Amino acid sequence: MKKNKNINYKIFPDKNGRFGKFGGRFVAETLMPLLLKVEEEYKKAKNSKKFKSKLKYYFESYIGRPSPLYLAERLSSKLNGAKLYLKRDELNHTGAHKINNCVGQILLAMQMGKQRIVAETGAGQHGLATATVCALFNLNCVIYMGEVDIKRQAPNVFKMKLLGAQIQPVKSGRATLKDAMNEALRDWVSNVKDTFYVIGTAAGPHPYPMMVRDFQSVIGDEAKKQILKYEKRLPNYLVACIGGGSNALGLFYSFLNDYDVKILGVEAGGEGVNSKKHAASLAKGKPGFLHGNYTYLLQDPNGQINDAHSISAGLDYPGIGPEHSWLKEIGRVKYVSATDKEALSAFKLCSKLEGIIPALEPSHALAYLIKNSKKFSKKDIIIMNMCGRGDKDIFAISDKLGVKV
Numbered sequence: 001m002k003k004n005k006n007i008n009y010k011i012f013p014d015k016n017g018r019f020g021k022f023g024g025r026f027v028a029e030t031l032m033p034l035l036l037k038v039e040e041e042y043k044k045a046k047n048s049k050k051f052k053s054k055l056k057y058y059f060e061s062y063i064g065r066p067s068p069l070y071l072a073e074r075l076s077s078k079l080n081g082a083k084l085y086l087k088r089d090e091l092n093h094t095g096a097h098k099i100n101n102c103v104g105q106i107l108l109a110m111q112m113g114k115q116r117i118v119a120e121t122g123a124g125q126h127g128l129a130t131a132t133v134c135a136l137f138n139l140n141c142v143i144y145m146g147e148v149d150i151k152r153q154a155p156n157v158f159k160m161k162l163l164g165a166q167i168q169p170v171k172s173g174r175a176t177l178k179d180a181m182n183e184a185l186r187d188w189v190s191n192v193k194d195t196f197y198v199i200g201t202a203a204g205p206h207p208y209p210m211m212v213r214d215f216q217s218v219i220g221d222e223a224k225k226q227i228l229k230y231e232k233r234l235p236n237y238l239v240a241c242i243g244g245g246s247n248a249l250g251l252f253y254s255f256l257n258d259y260d261v262k263i264l265g266v267e268a269g270g271e272g273v274n275s276k277k278h279a280a281s282l283a284k285g286k287p288g289f290l291h292g293n294y295t296y297l298l299q300d301p302n303g304q305i306n307d308a309h310s311i312s313a314g315l316d317y318p319g320i321g322p323e324h325s326w327l328k329e330i331g332r333v334k335y336v337s338a339t340d341k342e343a344l345s346a347f348k349l350c351s352k353l354e355g356i357i358p359a360l361e362p363s364h365a366l367a368y369l370i371k372n373s374k375k376f377s378k379k380d381i382i383i384m385n386m387c388g389r390g391d392k393d394i395f396a397i398s399d400k401l402g403v404k405v
């Protein structure tokens with residue numbers, strides 16, 4: 001990684017929303033003015049004391065930030081003596097990191113005078129966080145969700161309805177996340193006057209990947225302060241799971257220019273990256289265009305987007321945020337994977353050893369560490385993003401856990 005020591009990673013994207021050759025804003029003409037307006041308003045917000053103090057207020061008093069950085073001693077004992085710290089974003093209101101971004105984007109929507117929020121959701125976690133913040137601020141909320149996902153994610157659908165959101169079933173394409181995102185974009189273009197589109201991960205056209213990363217980077221900002229307080233030094237490793245990439249960038253961003261910190265992103269290996277059933281866009285995909293940006297995608301030789309597969313619905317996206325594609329190519333972050341099976345074992349282990357039932361998504365990050373424990377030593381400090389709790393997962397996987405009740 002030495003050769004990249006002169007790069008200031010934190011000044012990206014450039015003014016065109018590019019991370020190297022990735023990212024950008026490849027959209028229909030009808031969408032362009034909307035994106036330019038969001039970018040302009042976001043710039044204003046970023047420099048506004050009032051916006052920043054509002055964001056801080058809701059982060060602290062509504063989400064429950066800062067989240068603790070917890071030394072997981074019993075898990076550490078499985079990592080060849082390395083010290084494993086968990087950044088506990090699973091303790092946030094609604095149970096995951098998603099709400100950091102929703103509060104940020106919805107405060108921006110209100111600054112722009114919008115009364116109606118649209119969002120897409122796959123597993124329902126982003127829909128749930130969006131519906132929650134819309135309830136808080138008394139905004140109309142429409143959640144686009146594939147029909148297939150509506151059936152798979154009944155508890156989250158129920159919660160969103162309870163919070164007052166309208167669920168808009170999507171039948172087009174394969175009726176999953178990718179199609180829901182297309183429909184939400186279409187809605188936004190037709191209702192631009194009163195509507196704001198909240199994207200749930202660090203993907204989509206500029207300025208979304210940058211904006212989502214910025215709102216999530218509170219995770220790494222806090223973790224850095226916390227580890228310096230506890231250990232008086234920076235960690236050797238950061239690790240996080242990768243769906244679209246927002247929780248990972250949230251942790252990584254603060255440390256990108258700390259060149260001695262090694263950074264690992266863990267993709268969902270499904271039934272194995274050499275099978276057809278996985279979600280490892282960086283390991284097995286190729287660059288292409290989806291949702292207004294250029295990035296790594298799972299696609300067939302004709303450029304059709306392939307279905308992603310993972311035991312965790314939150315990692316089940318055939319693309320990846322463009323900043324990750326760039327960080328991979330430039331070599332700043334190492335991207336690896338863990339399979340469904342490995343994630344399930346890590347899920348059980350974490351529950352038993354730490355009394356923390358993790359979401360299946362961060363279980364992938366833990367699984368990678370466990371699988372590679374021999375690579376670590378007593379001198380190592382690792383920070384892992386515990387980006388969600390497992391409540392949403394336990395019933396879907398109960399048959400696979402072998403737990404008798």
Ligand SMILES: *Cc1c(COP(=O)(O)O)cnc(C)c1O
Pocket residue numbers: 096097098125126200201202241242243244245246247248314315359361362387388389
């Ligand atoms: C949505 C979700 C993810 C995947 O999204 P990223 O943008 O990659 O963070 C990971 N973990 C949890 C708990 C989620 O809810």
